[in-house]
Amino acid sequence: MALLMKQMTWLKTLVFVNFILLAGCSTPDVSEYAKNTPSFALSNFFSGPLKAHGILKNRSGKVIRYFNADLYGQWENGVGTLKENFVFDDGEKQQRTWVMTPDENGHYTATANDVIGKGIISQAGNALFMKYTLQVPYDGDLLEVSVDDRMYKVNENVVINESVLSKFGFDVGYLTLVIEKVAD
Template sequence: MRTIKAKSIYLAGALLAGCSASIDDYQNNTPALHLDQFFNGRLEAYGMVQDFRGRVIRRFRADIHATWDGNQGVLDEQFFFDDGEHQQRCWKLTKDGNHYTGVAGDVIGTAEGVTRGNALNWHYTLAVTVNGKERHLQLNDWLYLIDEDNLLNRATMSKFGIPVGKITLSIHRLKTAEPKNLWSVCDLKH
């Protein structure tokens, strides 16, 4: 009985994934999202993490400092959670037309994504500590540019193809001086 239930849950998740939006659905949406333009300078974000039932289990604020040198970018993200935890994620991004790749210390392998119109969809595996054990979760991450200073980010986390949670955040670009060069600040471990 347990095997049938697990297979049913997996099949339902696979069917839902098959019905999801395609990046091509956003081809004609404006304003166009260019990561090297939006993620350049100082940004702030507010977000939440939900479990598989949709219950909010964590809230956070993030300070983001970003800089680009040609087609290479660095995003230094400092996360401050409501339970007092502080995390840093430092992305090293590479742009090739509308295709992006990225590495970070807690990302397993390489994140890969594509922009179309006002959206970016990318996929990666994130190492997350849950109850003292490291888990590898697959993220289907969507970014939507709302206007030149605001972006919404929604990510679905899954394990073995089964949704286990969601992350939602709103990112706002600040009108301040350009950040210092972050190339030597971030410890990328790659």
């Protein structure tokens, strides 16, 4: 009986430790930012000219690339188009065009030329989260990575974006950028 009690105590401890570890791995939900200001209205911020400046880190946190981008957003009948033109530190240029479409629940989905399927956009308060699968040029081929974008509006003209890129559930890169509205 004593052995059984010891095993049960050990099992309870193991379950508790696993619960704590899993809880530590969870990420905040966008709803946690619902009361934060300034409010992040997708169609207001991503309208007109914008500039972005960012860095890309590998899985160990080393900065491996940096870039600047010109963006331009416009909206028609509730559907937004955001054109992005990137120039990387090595001179490489990339373009992406997002189309953001409202759904029946007032949320948005997003598609782009190098995105597989649809990205799912969630908004609350000053935060906008988007998850999607991106095709990334890698070693002469295209690699599909999952992207978890987390954007936070810090004032009327600036959004800070943190992204985690993962493959098979493992983080393979991190992207940090600042997006700023530019006067027309």
